[in-house]
Amino acid sequence: MKTKVILFFTLICISVSAQEIQQSESEGLSGLKDYVHTTKLGIMTKWRKDFGPNAEDVDTRITNDIIENEFNSGTVTTYPSSNWDGEREYDLSRINELVNYYYSRNKPIMTHLLFAPNQYFPKWFPKKDYSKKQLRALMDHWLKTIAEANDNGKKVATWNVLNEVFEHHGNGYKGIKHPKGQPGSENEWIKLGYEPDNSGLTGDAKINKEHPLFIREIFETADKYFEGKLELRDWNIEFMEQAKRHGMYQLAAHMVNSDIPLDAIGFQTHISTAADYEWDSFVQNVKSFRALGLETWIVEIDFGDKDRFYNEEEALRQKLINYNLVRAALESGMEWIQYWGLTDGGTWRDYQHALMYDDAFTRKPAYYGAEEALKASERLKVKAKGNCGGEKLYMNIDGKRMASWVLSPEWSDYAYPWFTKDAEISFEIDTSETAACKKDQEKGASVAKLWSYGTEYEVINMKSVKVKAPSSLPKPLKELDIRTQARTYIINRTKDDIEAVERFNIYNAPTIDGFFQRINLRPHTGPEFSISMKQVAPGSVIAITRINDNGEESARTFLTVPN
Incomplete structure (x- = not known):
């Protein structure tokens, strides 16, 4: 038989x-936001009619509910191509509406983008053939207007000042004429000239001898009008071996050494499900930018491939990638994790089903990959207070300064986002900026307790304490x-x-x-x-x-x- x-x-x-x-x-x-404390987790939100709690449209109401329950932040797009009606004429109504939507819910706001190559500007913009003086006047007017409108300069937490300044698959800058094979990537702002490199890098690490001058000028002008943090962003910079990553690192080092206002590097992170990734390389790369004193953010996550049919196998592939990506982001210390939309139908990657929800607003396997990674992130928590308020408390892990907080006179909870091994934790108090506490540093602040999930540690008189990582911490899943x-x-x-x-x-x-x-x-x-x-x-x-x-x-x- x-x-x-x-x-x-x-x-x-x-x-x-x-x-x-x-x-x-x-x-x-x-929702996902309940597993994070210091990390900003959110999505890019497209404007909808009657967006908000009183929306009549069913899809809009569902979107509202998901944003409220799952995410603690959001991204608002500010493309000049969508908002410039003419020279010095802007329609900022949709931007303002979305900013107010998040601001009224106490969810920090990230924006994308203010400056970029010509493809992100209206078609008439490069045809004007502006002089340097005219370009600088237009730059100032645009930044001043969007900052003052709706009080956005104070409401928005982060501003993506510059996006995609490098060639698509290289480390040189996009010029006035597009590189071969890259139509639409010309950059009119290059007309403002160049300045010599000040990155301090030598040999092969010194990719470009000079940098576009407009980069300095737009960041300095943005710093004048915005209270939020300023970000530099690109794609294909996520891993150490990517050519563009080296150009971005040199530019970041140049800006830091030149005192050009820059707070963060944004990694777009458009992932291919057809590729195998070395996540250790991702972590190493992110930490290299953090060593410059910059924050690091994942800003446009999606995952798919135009040549792969979406089925159960592909869904699980997305889940695995999202798990490893979020895990690597937390391990490397990312402050923001943003997805490039909510549902599959709302993405630029047509028919790739590249997000965490399907078009029926149902959680896909990719959602649970993120959830599992977030739940696996072990956190250090500290309860502390200042004697007079304003003192700085520094936390050292294995002798390296890893976190700092400004203390209040009341007991407050503080969290450090990632911890994976046994370590020695110690604290320092800085009272240099608090006159009332300068004479007596021991009384400046006191740490009552430090704990990792399930285990509590006493910390007395700022002495160090040894903390163990949990034995149950899951290992990253590997593509073998x-x-x-x-x-x-x-x-x-x-x-x-x-x-x-x-x-x-x-x-x-x-x-x-x-x-x-x-x-x-x-x-x-x-x-x-x-x-x-x-x-x-x-x-x-x-x-x-x-x-x-x-x-x-x-x-x-x-x-x-x-x-």
Whole structure:
């Protein structure tokens, strides 16, 4: 009698992540924002008619609810191409409306963008052939107007002053005439000239001998009108090996050394699901910019590929990528994590299903990848107060200064966003700017308690304390080469099995968040095939079961998913 082989996974032991999900629900956590304290987590929001709590449109009301429950910040686009009606004539009504939407809900606002190559400006702009004097006057007028309108200069937390100044796949600057193969990327502002490099880099690290002068001028002008932080942004700068990353690093070092006002680097992070990424390279790269004294933000996350069909396999691929990306962002100390839209239909990546919600506003597997990564982020928390207020408390981890807070006279909670290993924590008090406390630093402030989830530590008189990382902290999921057979099982079949079965279905595969997914496998014609464990939680126990024609179980093999 021929036997029919149907493979399905049965979860024998519940992973830590699944337990955490159940616990979080019992604690009343409502969304992704509940897993972050200091990190700004949000989406780019497109303007909708009657946007707000009284919206009549059903989709708009759902959007409102998701933003309110899931995110603690948001991105508003400020493209000149969409808001310049003419020379020195702007329609800022939609920008103002979205700014007020977030501001009224106490959600910090990020904007994108103020300056960029010509493709982000109205078509008439480069045809004017402005003089240097006219360009500078236009620059000042644009920044002054958007800052003063609606009091945006005070309401907005961050301003993306400059976007995509480098060639698409290189590290040189876009010029007045577009590089070969890059139509539409001309940059009219290059007319203002150049200034010599002051990055301090030498050898191969010194990519460009000079930098466009308009960069200094737009950041200095923005600093004059805006109270928020100023950001420099581009794409293909996320990993150490990317050519554009080296040009961006040199420019950032030049701006820092030249006292040009710059607060943060924005990594667009448009991810391809067809690529394999080295997330250690991502972390190393981010930390290199942070070593310059700059903040680092992920600002436009989406994930997809135009040549890949969206199915259950691709959905799990997105989930894995989102998990590793968020995990790497937190590990490297990112202050902002922003997604480039809410639902798949609202993205520039047509038909790639590149966001965390589908068009029915249903959470996709990618959502749970982010949730799992956020829940896995171990945090240090400190409770402290100042003796007179205004003192600075510095926290050192293994002798390196990693965080600082300005204290108030009342007990307050402070959080440090990432902690993954045993470490020695110590504190310093700076009373130099508080006259009432200068004479007695010991009384300047006192730290009552420091803790990581589940464990509390006493800190007395600013002495150091050793803190242990939790043993249950999940490891990042890795993309492994199938040829190594790591995290992959090879299943052998008999001749009868091959003739009887054309397609295998894997049911109830426990994924990284502990939920179950059905995975469809393509037809197999040979005597063996492989099952990849890439999306399955390490340590989970699965059962491979053989079912005969009568629906009876005839054999079962238990396997533990390796790390």
